[in-house]
Amino acid sequence: MMAAAGSLAAGEKAKGKPPPAPPPKSAPPAKAPPAAKGAPVKPLPPLKQGAHAPLKEKVAYVHGPFEEGDCSICHKNKDPKNPGPALDPTPELCLGCHEEYREYSTQRVVKHRPTQEGCTWCHNPHNSKQPHLLLEESSALCLRCHDAVRQVLQNGKVKHGAVEEGEKCMTCHEPHGSNIESLLVKLPFDLCVECHAKDTQLDDQGKALTNMKKLLDDNPEWHAPVAAKDCSVCHNPHASPNFRLLTSEYPARFYEPYSVKTYALCFECHNEQMAATEETTALTEFRDGKRNLHHLHVNKAERGRTCRACHEVHASKWPFHIREGVPFGNKGWILKIQYEKTATGGSCAKSCHPKRVYNRTIK
Amino acid sequence: MSGALQTFRRPVEAAALVLAAGALWCGAADGEPLPPGTQLEQLTLPTLDGGKAELMGRNAKVNVVLFFRPGQEFSALVLKDLAACEQEMAGKPVHFAAVVTDQYPGADVQAAVTAAGVKMPVFVDGGAALSGRYKVIQNPAMAVIDGKLKLVVFVPYTKNHAQVIRARIRHALGELTDAELDTILHPPSQQAGGLEGAAAHRHLKLAERLLAAGNAEKAADSARKALDKDPNLADAHALLGAALALGGDCAGARKAFDAALALDKQNARALQGRKECEGGAKR
Structure with missing residues (x-):
């Protein structure tokens, strides 16, 4: 898609004969234009004076009209030494040829301010060292405005490979406009699972990453955010101070002293009272009468069972995405939980403890 | 309002009201979200300002009931969006309501509501009884309910929630076809084709x-x-x-x-x- 923005020059190497031309007088002003309606108040950062002038050094990409050497295709005059102002302001001038992009700035629900205010906020209309005639390397260009993402990337101990490889930002985002939040190319789930569908992916520590497609195909009981198809509820797709790009703290171990902070990730959606209240008839279905069994398992000063002790965080074959088994000892043994759901409760087989049955209806 | 700005730890009539209405919900298996089509009923519940009101709109074709928590990022985002949604839907037979459990200080709830700018009534869910009945174990969650008080769907928080809730409302109003709804819920790739x-x-x-x-x-x-x-x-x-x-x-x-x-x-x-x-x- 962005290849189209490179227009006729896409894939065409410079022939080393761009005619000289002074910086076009029609380039966006060095000051930022007024904010679009509904857009963040913060103005777009100013571009360097002459940012759109033809580059005199060796370039890799040349815009077709510029390569023709007839400035009057876009400017008032033919003369490369005095092209005069552009025939129309951008983006109208650009959309005269790149018509397919009009829909992006007018029809799509999520709009990108630079697309509406002028293609030259990101593209050099003459030539560039960058694909798609971009003014800078693509992620540097994006981060020029997107300070929050820049900070996340700077502060994140764990960075998402997709941010640093391939098309970088454009792997997941469509910078011209989208019908999906955050200018995403697809729904977050579809984007994530499309890549995380391999057995060979490793994290930054060299540990194997789960083949999510296979996991989800094989396990029908999905955690709610997975079922809602939004991985970004729990994972920051750019970078994070937490392992596995988690948006908040989450215990990595089987046992952990209970504290709200340790379970911050879970309590972003789940009511923390679910684990803090000893007795309830409403906060959880995992209770024996009023006795809250989440509290019983989790809320311990030393060996609190973490959520992962009983639940698979993405999906499992068992109701409430309960794990099939729990690890025991250091020999790789797995004790089967064999959870059984009943109309008023459920039971776990002998595993961490002897078989236990719970029933919400007992008094 | 001032009385309601105290901590909602006191027994609230809502609990009794909702528990008394225990038989009003049917068809939901324990522990699973209420399925679409579940018949719900009108309830009168205490409101944040100390009064009482009916949860569902009397003449509404669509009811949107948001279960939220103060001090929670996702709830704040959804509240803010629903404030905009209320304005966009002004004049349409859509009734918005927000529900918060009584575990939070009233001042915190009021601050969240004020910051978002919502105009809808905010109901206090005593003992999380209504949340329990609706099987709401995550916040925020939005129940879309038709004019006959049948549950259309529960909309959980997602990055795309603003579009999803609008699409669900418009579909329930008959403004969107099934195919149009499906395109919004399952959008095709946004990259330029052809x-x-x-x-x-x-x-x-x-x-x-x-x-x-x-x-x-x-x-x-x-x-x-x-x-x-x-x-x-x-x-x-x-x-x-x-x-x-x-x-x-x-x-x-x-x-x-x-x-x-x-x-x-x-x-x-x-x-x-x-x-x-x-x-x-x-x-």
């Missing part, structure tokens, strides 16, 4: 500009590039003809015009160009 076609069109546009500038040779080159991308582009054949004619190659132009007319009998540029060629206007 690049070959787009590239051909751009070459054609450039050819037009070159022709207008009197540069017949380059206009013909550009038209040929367009035809390399899309040989069935009648306008490109016609423009090639016009460029060749301008350059004095009437024989070549005629062939190009014929190719254009074979694809589009009414192609104005080709008809005109052919006429001029036949009339000897050009060699």
